[in-house]
Amino acid sequence: MLQELDDDKAENVVTIDLVGKTDLADAMVVASGRSTRHVGAMADQIVSRLKAAGLANPKVEGASACDWVLIDAEDVIVHLFRPEVREFYNLERVWSEAAHIAATTDA
Template sequence: MTPAELQQLSIAALEDLKGVDVLSIDVSDRTTVTDWMVVATGTSQRHVKSLANEVSEKAKAAGVRPLGVEGDGDADWVLVDLGDVIVHIMTRESRDFYSLEKLWSVTAAERENDDTTPTDDAAAN
């Protein structure tokens, strides 16, 4: 599975369970750790856990074994590492506090224009 296909699978899994403010960021030109970061908000800790589980299960069904899942004990921020795609699922409070979009220099205008397609480089300026 290509990184772009894995990114789309992750987005679809998040949208299937009504993840909020799903944002995809192409970080391939900024780090060697991963190609894509997908960020989503859950409406509660339980919702965050459910979203993370859905991403993991859809990846496994597609033949991709998650490299790790971190943070599911407290569930304010759960990270699902799929190798070429890292999925961050957070409560609204955690997402506002950590502001990953700012960390990766995604502006409000870019966020509004993000259609989460693999050809979209949300981090380009």
Template sequence: MSKAEITLEQLETLLREALEDIKAEDVVCLDVRGRTPMTDLIVVATGRSTRHVASVADSVADDLREHGIRPLGVEGQPGSEWILLDLGDAVLHVMTPEARDFYRLERLWSVEEHGEAAQGGRD
């Protein structure tokens, strides 16, 4: 299956399977279609250490390449607490537990789902 043939749901399945294979933890997939023009799916996963974060990102990229999907970009380096894979239709964030707890990306993107208004600090 090539990138041209893959649906967002299939990409999500490939990501989930690749993350499970490398033992990433606490995988969350957020459908952000209609909320941002930058991507349709945000996937957040935890690696147990900076070394595991790098291994997860590398392994997922390798698995996706086998399906003809190449990352458009990678941010972060081995030893980083956070590595991002830009896949176009999806963005994968792999983070240490400490970075994930600090940045709380799921909360940023799920505010509308919980019925709260994003006020941006206005009173």
């Protein structure tokens, strides 16, 4: 998937290891596109490639606006952003801080 993002001219691609942080997925990929059109095109390409690789129905959110598109590829979650939206939500910081918060249990 990283090679495909590179081929699609994705910018600032970051992979975040989620093992031990959540059961949602094993990894998160965060990347930026230059515009809503670029984000939408990258999302379409990723979904097509996932289907060709055998993932019958990848879940996609945000494709109508293309400011932030989330693609759930089972073990990997892909976030595609316009740069301004990515800066605002700053998922890389959120997940890096989450790795340092100790889990607590209610007594």
